[in-house]
Amino acid sequence: GAGVSQSPSNKVTEKGKDVELRCDPISGHTALYWYRQRLGQGLEFLIYFQGNSAPDKSGLPSDRFSAERTGESVSTLTIQRTQQEDSAVYLCASSLAGGQPLHFGNGTRLTVT
């Protein structure tokens, strides 16, 4: 079956521009996570959605970062006024009803020039 799909796979943007990253989770997965992974580093938790509950935004690094999810489907991560330090791979994962195991997409590689 289809796995977690992320788009675009690569994004190059100029400093100061806004970007939107998309995640299509596995159908039926109620939990959705966003992570950031800088080159050679581990995964940094950003935000967590579970069904219709209020999202856990505790990992968002600044107010330039926001995310939305429509019901139990698509999620969009938005970064406003991008900075060079935002350059990283942004990974999305989904799972059944929260918890594990997580199913990851292959990420969006964001480069801010």
Added chain:
Amino acid sequence: LAKTTQPISMDSYEGQEVNITCSHNNIATNDYITWYQQFPSQGPRFIIQGYKTKVTNEVASLFIPADRKSSTLSLPRVSLSDTAVYYCLVGLFHNNNDMRFGAGTRLTVKP
């Protein structure tokens, strides 16, 4: 949330058994232990999960002592294709919870 500690890197040779240990001293009663594998340019992939004692699947074994304060991922007879970063994750399985990863262990398998 239980914090995890793993070695930053490990080297091995083809055909050897590799054991990667993860420490999680403040693991909670209901926490499960899960290991993920990540290749370059890919998202992490689930390997194995356990709660106590030993779990084995077609890829690996997971050993968890009685106190559950650590766990060991065992990869039998590694090959070059097992070169990857391995993450240990501790958290709740059935409850809503954010999954926070540690830094992982970079395993390099040499010929």
